[in-house]
Amino acid sequence: MMEILQPEGWGAPKGYANGIAAEGRVVFVAGQIGWNPQTCAFETDDFVGQADQALRNVLEVLAEGGAGPGHVARMTWFVTDRAAYLANTRAxxxxxxxxxxxxxxxMTLVIVAGLLEERAKVEIEATAVVPPRG
Structure with missing residues (x-):
């Protein structure tokens, strides 16, 4: 079970939580980029397309650890283009x-000068907590 931590009097966050408290098995997902994980090749240079693929890659690693999207307690996005991120918030x-x-x-969003894979526009890492059984 996860508990959302929202201090009294704080404005409501949009698209993230200020904090999460959780108990259980921790699953760490390394930074995932927007390429096809089977071929290690990019299928698009589109910012949103790469973010979509990176999120799907995160989900695959989570599933391997017995976790799903609802178990993610913390996530960090590293993006190379602030303007592209802001221009595509709805998408x-x-x-x-x-x-x-x-x-x-x-969640935390960090603007970076570049990522190891030159074509990568976004890299996403996550930490999930799967509640104890019982």
């Missing part, structure tokens, strides 16, 4: 909901 919201529904973990 990114749709991509998010297609993969994660209305679950919004504690």
């Amino acid at each position: 990114l919201g749709r991509v998010w909901r297609d993969s994660f529904g209305r679950h919004y973990p504690a």
Whole structure:
């Protein structure tokens, strides 16, 4: 079970939670980029397309660890283009909901000069907590 942490009097966050408290098995997902994980090749240079693929890659790793989108407690996005992110917030919201529904973990967005893979526009890492059975 996860508890959303929202201090009294704070403004409501949009598309993320300020904090999450959780108990259980922790699953760490390394930074995933927007390429096809089977071929390690990019199928698009589109910012939203790469974000969509990166989120799907995160979900595949989560599933391997017995976790799903609702178990994600924390996520960090690294993006190379602030303007592209801001220009595509609605489309990114749709991509998010297609993969994660209305679950919004504690999130951080970091603008970076570049990523290891030159064509990568976004890299996403996640931490999930699967509740104990019983």
